[in-house]
Amino acid sequence: MTDQPLHRVRADEYESPGDRLERSLEEGQVLLFEPGRLPLPNEQDLAFLRDEVGRLLSLKNISYHPHGDFISGLKNEGDAGERVRRILREYGERVEGFLGHLLPGFTSGWSPRKINFRPVQEKGRVIKRHSNNELLHVDAFPAGATHGWRPLRFFTNINPEEARIWRVAEEFGELYRQFGGAAGIAPPPRLRQGLAERAWTGSLRALSALNLPQLEVVGDTSPYDRAMRRMHNWMKDSDEFQNAPGRGTELAFDPYHSWCVLTDQVSHAALAGQHALVATFYVRPEACHLPERSPWGVLEAAGRAA
């Protein structure tokens, strides 16, 4: 982590970003975008999300899945479901266009994953420890595999009054050096999949190409993804890690601001805030300028040294 975890994107960087913003993300920074740069849903749609959709929640979040053009997490779909689907789809498309300009190297060949709406207040949420966003973690999802593709997440605070409060702390390389042993991933596993596992992943991909994306989400895994999940769980399980005095920096994202970060690399926690939109993309590892700072690069280097 650099001294300053926040990179406020400047006017000249909107004009001609080059690869500067991509490098900044790979250096572990959070990019911050002022309101007005990204067109948001209109006021009626925002009010609908904030005031009506929370009541229809059946899962932790509401998700729109662009590959299958469907939503999950809503109790009864009908007209409300159709409206949520449209709003999230349009938000995702706008974010994709916005980042296509700002992060051109990342967006070529990337994979748009899901668009979430988070209607619940993060602070004091009663939730299982491994699902709790209030605890510092790096992202490693319980189902589905990245195979080293990098989760890039783009957030917008659509609460008109309340800031969304985060804490960010060490990046993955530092976490691994300090806690890889405790997390059970030092020395690291062989990252390349065995043949049987690769065949399984291949057949899931074939099914998802037939428009059955749920299967890809549920069944896939890899040695890399399991190692990341162990670090994620260890961090959330360790009170000593979470409560160490001085760990990390608090950031406040004011209403209608957007921000984006490589969440496999930068440890983060959402401490408070309600009503956020989140778009998730997987960036190809080959698109990275500083692969040695990616979790895959850190684990691979540790494997070579072992």
Ligand SMILES: [Fe+2]
């Ligand atoms: Fe996260």
